[in-house]
């Protein structure tokens with residue numbers, strides 16, 4: 643396979659007809675048979691790959707060289723709309739964090755890892771939103787199965803999410819951060835797959851528009867404390883790396899089915 647075909651496979655599996663802003667082929671390559679695949683990749687991983695006969699390296703998280711990766715954060719609006727948050731409220735809920743992400747991106751060394759990949763002539767790409775979208779669907783489907791029963795509790799939802807093999811081997815656990823485990827889960831949304839978590843504002847917009855429980859894969863402490871004090875809805879955090887792996891592993895399997903040898907590191911379970 644070549645790097646374009648690898649990217650296309652991820653797009654096809656996740657239903658994208660374009661490469662999202664947080665995903666990119668940094669160094670193109672062809673005749674790829676052996677891949678090193680990690681959630682985060684740095685220069686030392688690229689060097690390891692070069693020294694050990696790998697033909698390409700895939701990262702999940704975007705490199706700093708994609709200075710507009712935060713554009714994908716705007717897709718929180720689409721997910722919010724889908725789950726009943728009106729357009730205006732959804733747009734307002736992403737404004738502040740979008741600005742924060744945009745301004746923060748200016749501080750990074752955009753040439754850090756990519757220049758090493760170029761120097762080593764190592765084919766290198768990252769696939770972020772498409773794989774998170776695969777994970778979001780898998781987790782939302784699991785939640786929907788449980789919540790078909792309107793009496794489903796938060797404990798039921800946590801048990802269901804914990805049943806993924808990725809969650810079982812993770813060092814993190816699916817945690818109920820806000821809510822009573824015996825309380826009803828109600829309308830539950832897995833808010834994932836849109837660059838990063840929506841923080842206080844997105845969760846709050848869900849709570850103010852009919853959603854009872856929000857599942858994030860991670861959240862900052864200040865956002866959590868603010869939501870907890872207001873106590874408008876329930877919050878489950880499923881664990882960053884384990885949840886990323888839920889979406890990545892089906893893609894790793896698909897690459898292996900195509901005959902590629904894939905070594906997974908840095909958070910993708912074996």
Ligand SMILES: [Fe+2]
Nearest residue numbers: 702770774886
């Ligand atoms: Fe992710």
Ligand SMILES: [Fe+2]
Nearest residue numbers: 703882883886
């Ligand atoms: Fe991630």
